[in-house]
Amino acid sequence: DESASTALRSSSPQYLGPRRTKAHICYSRLHAEIMAKVLHRDLGFTDVDATQTDDWDLIVGGYPHCGVGPRYEGNRYGWDWDMEYGLNRILNERGWENLMPHQVYHPCMGCAATYCNKRELCRILRDHVDPSYCYVLPDDLNRLKDAMSTDKSKVWVMKKDAANVHIHVGRGVSFFSSLDELPSEEELSNGMYLVQPWNEPFLGPGIFHRKSEMRAYVAITSVYPLRAYVHEEMSVVLAAKEYTNSSEAMVDRCMADTHSSTTGCESLISREAQRVLRNLQFMNRAIYFHDYAEAVGWSNEQIAGLIKETHETISKVVQVGHEALKSHHINRGIQSSGASCFSWMRVDIGITKDLKPFLFEFPEFFANYGTNTNAANTIRDLYKMIGLDQSPLPPEERSKFESQNLGGWQLLPNLDH
Structure with a gap:
């Protein structure tokens, strides 16, 4: 009827x-x-x-x-x-407010002013997760000096970053254990430095007695309101050289750096390690998270706990940074036009010896070569979740469509819409 x-x-x-x-x-x-x-x-x-x-x-x-x-x-x-x-x-x-409702722009803007910039990520982690997580220099210089005087044997990691630079894949990183090794206060005043404590890494048995780093993928599909997701498929990357101690790691990048681009390190991997990794990795020294967890003997409870804390920390960071995205004029123009934007980002996360996640950086643009099947799976799911394989929908119907086409994506926990 x-x-x-x-x-x-x-x-x-x-x-x-x-x-x-x-x-x-x-x-x-x-x-x-x-x-x-x-x-x-x-x-x-x-x-x-x-x-x-x-x-x-x-x-x-x-x-x-x-x-x-x-x-x-x-x-x-x-x-x-x-x-x-x-x-x-x-x-x-042309004016961002003049885009057509079916048009899609990548990426959503504003991330460089917040967590995609390592210094601003440092502030968020310091202010909203743990004051000892990170030190922004020169603002936190006295606090850093106090921490260093409390534990004089500790190793520290110094990094450089800013909103308008691109210093990644291990560049701009140095290690120190003495205040004398810090740059001068004049150099620190350039607003590019931050310091994090060196955390003793989780070390698995045999060939997995190497520093490891998790890689998680995050997507933003709406700024007004915030819709942010994390993909269930993570990976783990390994340093080329087996780990001994933090003192040696300070002077040996093949032991401290998990980036596969670290030059001169591949020859240090034994034939036995190469054989085992060949059967597990989907690209150079990169393993799917659950394959790695099984290989190092983590229990289901340990896996669930590590994932839960990782997702909760990422969610907190994304929500704090949301203000920078909301205030960006390009995002406002896209919103008023009825068009849409999306971001696809990676989060690099250390694994401490206590199986705790430790966020290193939140690269907005990261190497995603054609051999990276892990990244390919996540972007394929993202394209389908936002309906790029369908006829375009008006803004009021997009959230429902995404919720029905998640693939491997899931909303970040405790998300304040």
Whole structure:
């Protein structure tokens, strides 16, 4: 009857048009290879040039890859951190509020001013998780001196970062154990330094007697309100060299650094270790989390506890940083237009000897080469969760659609909507 037909129409999705197929990819092999491959191969997207036409459905890597600016220390590629060049300049001139509701922009903006910048992540961890988690210099210099005088044998890790630089994959990191090794107060005043305590790492048996680091994936699909997810599929990466002690790790990057790009380290892996890792890893020294947990003998309770604390800490960080995203003018323009944005990020997490997570960084753009099947699985699930393989939906229907198409994603716990 007529009432039943009306009810059916009101409960059916109200699509905005045909399925999206046109993407402008600001191509950086370092940061966009998997994103592009999954779009082209799995979803059938074709490339368009959004500098020449408004007829596009998706922009990938718009910030900071869609414009080339000046090169300087920490920005050797000339990435457009201030959105002043190329396609970014054109979009600014067109007006973000004039986007079409079916259009999607990657990434959501504002992360560089908060947790995707290691110094700002340090502040959040210090203020909202544990005061001893991190020290922002020079603000916390006296507090750091007090901590160092309490335990004079402790090793500390110093890092450099800022909102408009790109210092990752182990660069800008040094180790020290004495106040004399700190930069001068004049150098510290440049606002780029932070310090974290060195935590003795979890060490597994046999070839797993190596420093390890978890990699988790986080997605943001809405800023107003915040919708943020963590993927169930994590990985663990291993240092090339077996661990002895913190003193040796200070001077041996092959023991302290888990990045596979650490030069000269691969030859230190024994043939036996290479054989075992070949059967487990999905790429160089990277293992799926649950395969690693089984190999080192963690119980189900230990696994659940580590995951729970990891997700809760990530959720706290994302919620504190939400204010920076809400206040960003590009996100506000996207919201008023009815269009959408999404972010796909990685979180790098140490595992202490007590099986506690320790957040290192929250890279907004990370290496995702085509061999990384772990990353490919998460971005494929993300594309499907936001409906890139479907006809586009209006803003009021997107949350429900996501909840019904999570794949491996799950809402961050204790999320304050």
